[in-house]
Amino acid sequence: xxxxxxxxxxxxxxxxxxxxxxxxxxxxxxxxxxxxxxxxxxxxxxxxxxxxxxxxxxxxxxxxxxxxxxxxxxxxxxxxxxxxxxxxxxxxxxxxxxxxxxxxxxxxxxxxxxxxxxxxxxxxxxxxxxxxxxxxxxxxxxxxxxxxxxxxxxxxxxxxxxxxxxxxxxxxxxxxxxxxxxxxxxxxxxxxxxxxxxxxxxxxxxxxxxxxxxxxxxxxxxxxxxxxxxxxxxxxxxxxxxxxxxxxxxxxxxxxxxxxxxxxxxxxxxxxxxxxxxxxxxxxxxxxxxxxxxxxxxxxxxxxxxxxxxxxxxxxxxxxxxxxxxxxxxxxxxxxxx
Numbered sequence: 001x002x003x004x005x006x007x008x009x010x011x012x013x014x015x016x017x018x019x020x021x022x023x024x025x026x027x028x029x030x031x032x033x034x035x036x037x038x039x040x041x042x043x044x045x046x047x048x049x050x051x052x053x054x055x056x057x058x059x060x061x062x063x064x065x066x067x068x069x070x071x072x073x074x075x076x077x078x079x080x081x082x083x084x085x086x087x088x089x090x091x092x093x094x095x096x097x098x099x100x101x102x103x104x105x106x107x108x109x110x111x112x113x114x115x116x117x118x119x120x121x122x123x124x125x126x127x128x129x130x131x132x133x134x135x136x137x138x139x140x141x142x143x144x145x146x147x148x149x150x151x152x153x154x155x156x157x158x159x160x161x162x163x164x165x166x167x168x169x170x171x172x173x174x175x176x177x178x179x180x181x182x183x184x185x186x187x188x189x190x191x192x193x194x195x196x197x198x199x200x201x202x203x204x205x206x207x208x209x210x211x212x213x214x215x216x217x218x219x220x221x222x223x224x225x226x227x228x229x230x231x232x233x234x235x236x237x238x239x240x241x242x243x244x245x246x247x248x249x250x251x252x253x254x255x256x257x258x259x260x261x262x263x264x265x266x267x268x269x270x271x272x273x274x275x276x277x278x279x280x281x282x283x284x285x286x287x288x289x290x291x292x293x294x295x296x297x298x299x300x301x302x303x304x305x306x307x308x309x310x311x312x313x314x315x316x317x318x319x320x321x322x323x324x325x326x327x328x329x330x331x332x333x334x335x336x337x338x
Contacts, residue, residue, distance in 0.1 A: 002073060010301065013053065013331040019309055021326040022075065023127075024170065024261045026310025028322075029079040029086040029101055035324055036074040037222045043074040045090065046287050047103055050314060053322065053333055055144050071097075075143075078126045082136045089126040089138060096123035096140055098150065108153050110140065119143065127171035129180045131194045136199070139180055141168030147182065149194070149201045160192070160203040172220040174228050179206070179244040181230050187211025189232055192244055207246030212238060221264040223271055223285060231271055233259040239273065241285070241293070249293045255279055260309045266318055270298065270338060274308035274323055282321070282337070297336055304331075313338070 004140040019025050020038040027034050033045045072092040079101075080087045087099040112121035122143040129139040129149065145162030146301040162168065166184045168284070173180050180203075183189045189209040195202050211236060223230040223241070229249060230242045237255035239262075242248050255275035264271040269285045282299040306325035314322045317326075321334040 003175060010303075011333040011335065013333055015046065015324070015329045015331055017044060019324040020074070021307070021309060024076060024078070024274045024310060026261065026312055026322070026324050027077055027088075028312045028314065029081070029088075032079075032102060033312070033314075034077050034088065034103075035040050035081070036077050038073055039243070043092070044075065045071065045077060045103070046090065046156065053314065053320075063188055073122075075122050076125045080126055080128050080138050082128060082138055087138060089140070091123035091125060091140065093122045096126075096148075098138065101180040103204065105303045108150060108156070110150070110156055110316075112142075115224065122167075124168055125170050127180065128173045129194055130173070130175075131196050131201075132178050132179055133196075135194075135196050137194065139171055139173070139182075141171055141182065143167040145184065147203060150201075151201075153200075157201060159201045160205075161195070162190070164188075164224065169217050170220045172222045173231070174222050174244045176228050177244045181220050181222075181232075181244070183217035183232060185216045187213070187217050187234065189217060189220070189230070189242075190201045209240070209242055209246060209248070211330075212236070212240075218259050219262040219273075221262045221271055222266045224266060225269045225285070226288070227290065229285065229290075231262055231264060233262045233273060236276070237275060239295075241295070243290055247290070250295060251288050252283075252295050254281060260307070261311045263312045265313050265338065267335075268338065271331070272311050272313070272321055273310045275308045278302050278304060278306055278308065280308060280321070280323055280332070280334070284310075299334075301334070303332060308332070 017037040076091040088099040090097045096110040129137045140148040140164045147160040150156040154297035158320040166186045191207045223229040235258040238253040258277045287293040302324040311323040320338045323332040
């Protein structure tokens with residue numbers, strides 16, 4: 001396996017199952033990592049403790065376990081924090097399952113609405129969300145452009161229907177402004193604010209970001225700074241950065257092909273992207289004000305012939321990077337690079 005000259009000192013750790021080809025196919029709550037495998041007749045979810053990354057040597061197998069034997073085809077998995085508790089949200093065809101943090105208890109299951117029209121109904125992504133008065137939710141998107149909010153068991157409700165009905169591909173939430181950003185396969189990103197009255201949630205669009213020639217959006221992230229910024233990634237390799245009011249700050253050509261995942265550092269103005277071009281790139285956003293923003297490439301590495309489909313920061317002070325490739329039973333660990 002070859003890498004370019006910029007960064008070579010990564011470790012390969014063997015996994016028990018190969019991650020499937022889907023965007024953002026790696027999630028973590030800091031203690032556990034999870035990814036999906038759709039290679040068998042029924043999909044599987046693999047979960048492992050972050051401490052094994054320190055204990056596992058190169059080419060040793062990560063002590064992951066199969067979380068649940070039978071899922072419908074998994075579209076997305078994501079850790080979502082609500083009311084100081086981590087929830088593992090598994091989006092599938094026909095259903096969405098909300099588990100506790102380690103997958104030992106099923107807390108809620110959403111069934112797809114009955115429909116005889118078009119393609120099968122699928123839940124596609126999830127995110128944290130909250131209203132200005134502090135009511136917290138799990139937001140869930142679908143391939144029909146519908147958005148659901150889950151506040152507690154048995155209280156899930158449909159809160160918005162995108163007018164073009166295109167699949168929702170990713171979501172992210174800004175805690176400071178209480179804005180939920182929702183992207184779709186047509187390249188649109190819509191910014192929402194939630195309000196609740198008499199147990200009814202209303203999702204109000206406040207702005208939208210124009211798509212680059214209807215190029216599908218693949219991933220969204222919240223960059224934590226003095227003023228938080230929205231990082232939007234597209235399947236042509238472009239990254240756009242906006243304020244959460246909708247003003248564009250800058251645009252970069254981050255990859256030569258599809259961007260499969262983005263992860264923003266929890267305490268630094270840094271984000272990481274991975275894509276079909278086999279590159280793992282780390283970017284730093286520099287500038288005190290949005291009118292003086294620059295984006296510098298801080299680290300880059302190419303892992304030949306491996307399409308990376310998930311990435312996250314990890315380790316002490318989140319100074320390391322974990323990435324997973326499609327259809328290859330290895331985890332890529334870049335230690336102490338931040």
